Amino acid sequence: MKSNSVKKSVFTVILTLSTASVYFAQQKKDTISRETDIEAVVLTGVADIAKDRKTPVAVSTIKEAQIVERLGNQEFPEILATTPSIYATKGGGGFGDGRMNVRGFDTNNTAVMINGVPVNDMEGGTVYWSNWAGLSDVTSALQVQRGLGSSKLAIASVGGTINVITRAADKKEEKNVSVTVGNNGYLKSMFSYNTGKNAKGWAASFLMSRTAGAMYIDGSDFEGYNYYMALGYQPNKTHDFQFTFTGAPQWHMQNYQSSIATYIKYGNGVDEPNRRYNSNWGYLNGEKMSQSVNYYSKPVMSLNWDWTMSEKSKLSSVLYASWGRGGGTGVLGSINGKNINALPKTADGLIRFDDIYNWNQGVNVADFGAVNKTPGIATRTNGLVRRAHVNSHDWYGFLTNFQHKINQEWNFSVGLDGRYYYGYHPGVITDFWGNREYRENLNMNQQPYYSVTQAYNAAPSANPFAKAIKDKSQIASRNYDGEVMWLGTFGQVEYSNDIISAFVQGSVSEQWFQRIDNWIVDGVTKQQGQVVNTKTGFKDLLGFNVKGGLNYNLDSKNNVFVNAGYYSKQPNNYAVYPNNSQVLNPRLTNEKIASVEAGYGFRSSAFRANVNLYYTTWKDRFTRVSGINIPVTGNGTAINAYANLLGVQEVHMGAEFEGTLKVTDYLDFNGMFSIGDWKYKNNPIGELFDNNNNPLTDVPNATQNQVTLALDGVKVSDAAQTTAALGFTLKPVKPLSIFSTWRYNDNLYGVFNIDNNFIIKPDGTVPNNAKRGALKMPSYNLFDAGLSYAFDLGNAQKLILTGNVYNVFDTVYISDGKSSTHIKDLSDFTATPTQTAQQQYDAYQANLKTWKGIDQNNTVYFGSGRTWAATVSYRF
Structure with missing residues (x-):
């Protein structure tokens, strides 16, 4: 997050280029072409x-x-x-x-x-x-x-x-270096070296890279590294060992969605949104500061062993481990009852961190309201600090697979899959913003509060094995752990010849979950009316799957296939212990997935194509919906609540096409088209709770704390259900490649906000908002283009230039819809003693503002405008 990050990267590139006699990429004969078998x-x-x-x-x-x-x-x-x-x-x-x-x-x-x-x-x-x-x-x-x-x-x-x-360690000997530059100061330098396999069967591979700069949006500075080390050893044709160790430590500033109206406010103020707008950042003492920074390092180590036991039998095994360290920042506290996002901002919509700093120290900031009565001391309800919710883990696992060829047509395989995972989820303070301490009051073992005075840097440690928790006395905001164990066994029987191939496979797995809350008083604290312990004890769940398929080659060009399967899938840890509590989900059940698919393939020297049809059902999916404003019977007020949805079912069906056409040796085309129909099928039950995990029983249209929600037929949101692409690659001369792609996305639906407007009334009436379901976002087209040219310098040396331009025509489009606020019609209004429904509707229409036909109050992410990147690679 330092201002000299880019300068440091430039220096790194210059030093690398001036001292290394290395080159980027591989010899042409070793590069994996599109035709090479994976x-x-x-x-x-x-x-x-x-x-x-x-x-x-x-x-x-x-x-x-x-x-x-x-x-x-x-x-x-x-x-x-x-x-x-x-x-x-x-x-x-x-x-x-x-x-x-x-x-x-x-x-x-x-x-x-x-x-x-x-x-x-x-x-x-x-x-x-x-x-x-x-x-x-x-x-x-x-x-x-x-x-x-x-x-x-x-x-x-x-x-x-x-x-x-x-990449494997035993690639041909090579040395590589490349530099990539792009929009917004993007700069990446990369170095790699492969030794190749020597006469004794040893081989090694090494890669290191650094990337820094900013993304398309404002306030998106970042810095990341990547390292990869591999060691291979093949003492004979029977045994092959591969050891790898890789990680990508990084930190980056993040962005939250905003309303379309907000994007336009900081655009031209009329109809042109500022797609670069990011509500999360500002300046503190002249340096960029963001309330939301993600930082993480997740090194992964694995040791693979392939043992060819005989001509018919092979055992493949891997031991692996991962040590995730890091988290994401947010803000604790408020100023005069307002959170950081509700405070006045600059004319450009930036957070006024200097004023927050001053207010925390007791300075009078006029438009922030009353002066801080406890300068330098922040609490959950007074003053602002930046915290990080840590999500670190230790993960160890093994996987082994025995394969045996019975004869030329039949073979089988069996194996084991074991995993152990321990997740650490404390909170720490990353910036006091002018305060000298933060008083934490949620630890039931240290009441009424204790003081946190240490701030941690929101950046990953250079040590990939750093401790997940450093000083337990300085934990703030939260402190719980999760423990998961997994043991599975699997098997497959396969029949194959030149015409038919078929398989049947199945697996059984046992999964154990435990939640550990380090802040409750063991055996005393109550949650949802139950006395709970620091450790919940393990809850085990059995899952399984069975699936099979058949492929039939009609001739040398045509083939058809079909597959089907059924999963009984364990829910995740947050469904086992929902509501961020120690109480086991009393309605816990496995999710059930059934799927069937059919496909057709065509292969010739000039044209290759695949067509697929699929149908998938997903039942008993656990879903938790938060931020619901529920009106309470009697006083007419609303309570902020959440709902656990029971018995949610989705159906996903669709058709897909993918193909390539080679017109000449110099020109080929590739394209795809897919259309889906993904929607909810039933009306699930929603169990309502307030934010203190207490059941809400005094709610209109509720039986106890249960309501029926009108989701049947509502489209699944968050992904375009119709997509298409068409691209070409032109090679007028051997060293030059010119390529471009058109992409089309449609039937993208925004996230729908389940609230009281989705509750079905006792007489079966479905509210209008539920009838409308998820909001359809505008469709859009994008064009990308690029080229690559390889200069042959002789003696196996090459200089390769690659350039890409994305969203060539700078199209303005919504990539992610985060809400579904529909434009209302007359039926949404009812007469009051002072206004008719028509008068209310007319007033609403007079104030309605839309963008491409949707209400500007919808929260979204806009896609990036025109961006670019260029790479210089040197090979010899």
Whole structure:
């Protein structure tokens, strides 16, 4: 977060270029082309990689050359934006804040695997791409299996499975260096070296990179590093060992969604939004300051062993460990009852951190209200400090897979999958903003409060094995842990010949959850009317899956396939112990997923295409909805509440097309089209609680604290249900590659706010807002373009220039809809003693402001405008 970050990066690049006799990338014969079989780059046998015209699943593969050529300064998930049924955006626009959905499912329900090892967080199932920002540097291939996929593990592959295959240690000897520059001061320098395999079977690979600058939005400064070390040893043809250690420590400023009206206010004030606007930042003593900074380091270590036991048998195993360290910042406290986002801002919409600092010290800030009565002392209700919620963990696991070939057509495999995870979730103060202490009052063991005086830097430690918690006496805001254990077994039987391939596989897993609250008084504190303990004790849940598929090659060009499966999936830790409490969910049940899919493929020398149809149901999904304003019977007031939704069901169905056409040796086209129909199917029950976890019983249309919510038919939000792309690659001369892609996204629905307007009345009446469901966002088109040119300098030396421009025409579009405020009609108003419904409607219309046909009160993220990146690579 220092102002000289970019200067430091420039110095690093100059020093590297002037002292290193190294080069970037690989010899042409070793570069993985689009036609190369992905099996050639698989690091270990535990990775379940789909094979063309054999594995009966919907699959798309992106090779290393395409990632290097086209990713530039985009987010890693964005390389998948031209894949059917995948919606990828930059999210809030901060470094590493990109997100993606597969067939309408986010990464909580899409399995992400690196070399066959699952990396979804074991507590919540999430994948934070900022933790994996360096993957683009070391990825040899990226395969997306949509649907249940071919993985034998009992993993969260409801939407699909993303397999990231990293480079192996035994690549040909090479030395690499590259420099990438981009918009907003983006600067990346990268160095790598592969020794190649020597006569004794040893090989090593090393990579280091640094990236710094800012993203498209304002207040998005960042700095990140990536390191990758691999050591391979193949003493003979029987054994192959691969050791890897990689991490990507980073910090970056973040962004929250704002209303369209706010974006326009800080734009031209009429109809042009300021897409760069970020409400989270400002200046403190002349330095950039953000209330929201994410910082994290998640090194991952693995040891892979492939043992070819005989011509028919092979054992593949991996031991792995991960040590996540870091968290995200936010703000504690208020000033005269106002949180930081409600305080007056500058004319440009920036947070006035200097004035916050002064008010905390007792200075009279006129438009902040009354002067601070306790200068220098912050509490939960007086004064502001910046805290970080730490989300660190220790994760250890093993995976082993035995494969045996019975004969030329039959084979089977069996294996074990074990994991242990301990998550640390304390809070710490990262900036006192002029205060000298913060008084914490939520620790029941230290009442009425204790003083926190130490501030921690919101940046990852240089030590990848740093302690998750440093000083327990300085914890603020919260202090709980989560413990998860997992043991699974899996098996598969496969039949395959030149015409037919079929498989049946299944897995069974046991998962144990425990929550540890370090701030309650053991055996005394009550939550939801129950006496609770510091440790809940483990709750175990049994899950399983079974799936099978068949592929039939009609001839050398045509094939068809079908697959089907059923999952009984354990819910995540936050569903087992909901409401951030020690009380076990009394209605805990596994989620049930059933899916069926059919596909057709065509292959010729000039044209390749795949068509897929799918249908997936997801039942008994646990969902917690917060921030609901519920009117309470009697006094007419509203209570801020949350609801636990029971029996939620979704149905996702759709069709997909993906194809490539080689017109000549100099020109080829690629395209895709996908259309989905993703919606809720039933009207679930919602259990209402206030923010103190007490059931709300005095609520209109409620039985006890339960209400029926009108969700049947409501569209699933947060991902475009219709996507299309068309691109070309032109090579007029051998060293030159020119490429461009058009993308189209439609049927993107905003997040709908479940509130009292979704409650079905006792007589069965469904409120208008529920009938309208999720709000459809405007569709949009994007164009990207780029080129690459390789100068042959002789003696196997090459200088490669690559450039990309994204959103060439600077299209203004909404990438993420975060609310669903519909434009009202006359039926939304009822007559009052002073106004008719028509008069109310007319007054509403007079004040209504829209943008592209939607209410400006909707909160959104706008997509980035025109951005660019250029890379210089030197090879010899």
